[in-house]
Amino acid sequence: MLHRVHVGSTSGGDSCAGHSRARSRAATSPIGGATIPGVRYGSSQRAPAKIVTSIAAAAIMARPASPSRAAPRPATIGAMSGPHLRDFNRIVFFTGAGMSAESGVPTYRGAGGIWKEYDYRRYACQDAFNRDPAAVWEFHNYRRRLVAACAPNLGHRIIARAGQREARVTVVTQNIDGLHALSGSRDILELHGNLWRVRCDTCGVKQQDSHEPREQLRCDGCGGWWRPDIVWFGDFLDDATLHSAKQLISSCDLFVSVGTSAVVYPAAQLPEYARAGKALRVEINPDETPASDLYDVHLRGPATEMLTRLADGDPHLLDPA
Numbered sequence: 528m529l530h531r532v533h534v535g536s537t538s539g540g541d542s543c544a545g546h547s548r549a550r551s552r553a554a555t556s557p558i559g560g561a562t563i564p565g566v567r568y569g570s571s572q573r574a575p576a577k578i579v580t581s582i583a584a585a586a587i588m589a590r591p592a593s594p595s596r597a598a599p600r601p602a603t604i605g606a607m608s609g610p611h612l613r614d615f616n617r618i619v620f621f622t623g624a625g626m627s628a629e630s631g632v633p634t635y636r637g638a639g640g641i642w643k644e645y646d647y648r649r650y651a652c653q654d655a656f657n658r659d660p661a662a663v664w665e666f667h668n669y670r671r672r673l674v675a676a677c678a679p680n681l682g683h684r685i686i687a688r689a690g691q692r693e694a695r696v697t698v699v700t701q702n703i704d705g706l707h708a709l710s711g712s713r714d715i716l717e718l719h720g721n722l723w724r725v726r727c728d729t730c731g732v733k734q735q736d737s738h739e740p741r742e743q744l745r746c747d748g749c750g751g752w753w754r755p756d757i758v759w760f761g762d763f764l765d766d767a768t769l770h771s772a773k774q775l776i777s778s779c780d781l782f783v784s785v786g787t788s789a790v791v792y793p794a795a796q797l798p799e800y801a802r803a804g805k806a807l808r809v810e811i812n813p814d815e816t817p818a819s820d821l822y823d824v825h826l827r828g829p830a831t832e833m834l835t836r837l838a839d840g841d842p843h844l845l846d847p848a
């Protein structure tokens with residue numbers, strides 16, 4: 528089963544190919560981001576019958592009716608005694624751009640978001656690359672420059688250190704910046720690829736590359752264009768990676784979402800698997816998201832502060848070095 532990236536609408540279709548519809552809906556988007564028609568569901572998911580026009584509504588419609596929705600909404604946590612990372616054996620951190628925001632990496636949506644300034648239709652989809660690969664590379668070299676100037680933050684380090692213990696800790700990230708690996712996390716599933724890897728658009732060969740900027744744009748083997756090995760709008764996610772993420776999330780006992788707007792599918796579907804598997808679910812985000820109802824605990828604040836709270840004074844996790 529292949530899964531294309533798209534922003535929360537709920538019908539099948541194409542992504543960059545549907546620009547005119549996308550544009551008309553984006554104007555009224557509650558998140559201020561781009562809207563792309565074209566939802567694909569995994570085989571275990573119910574496919575809604577129609578496209579809905581609000582991103583928030585779409586995200587809700589994409590979820591099966593759930594007992595937890597009828598249950599009283601858990602309170603946003605202020606001062607509290609738990610949960611604490613040390614009390615769980617199988618932990619999944621599900622991270623988005625907010626995870627790296629305090630490192631200085633811009634998020635995609637909201638104030639200062641990349642998609643506010645740059646049109647993804649010109650820079651982050653295969654059609655754009657086919658039209659003008661040099662322009663797309665210019666944008667990605669700009670992003671390389673931004674990320675290269677950033678270092679992992681305390682939140683990344685807490686997650687990495689939690690993984691050095693007996694508990695099985697997996698990072699399922701939408702981020703392409705590589706900061707989880709840089710902070711020492713080992714068990715990482717990068718749903719949307721990595722900015723520091725390239726792939727030949729013709730022969731498919733891949734290459735790690737930390738140059739900033741990347742100047743070699745033609746494959747030495749076949750002469751095709753190198754493209755960033757990241758998942759653009761309308762691209763398919765790697766099936767094995769997504770499958771592993773679902774498995775791990777289904778069987779974890781603590782699921783912590785950090786800094787994602789929960790509007791980009793199929794990643795935005797993943798918390799459903801944590802709910803089905805009965806994990807305790809924690810959402811870390813200063814703001815409510817369309818997925819907030821899926822969580823048992825809401826930690827409303829920046830990632831570093833809220834992960835510090837989950838670490839609960841544990842000196843091993845909080846070592847600032």
Ligand code: APR
Nearest residue numbers: 623624625628634635636701786787788791812814829830
């Ligand atoms: N701590 C925690 N969360 C934060 C912080 C912070 N310091 N700052 C911002 N956030 C939250 C915002 O409230 C928002 O909900 O992080 C979220 C960032 O949302 P997006 O910019 O939409 O990023 P993300 O959810 O990762 O986007 C998903 O969209 O364009 C695609 O492929 C791209 O992987 C990306 C996907």
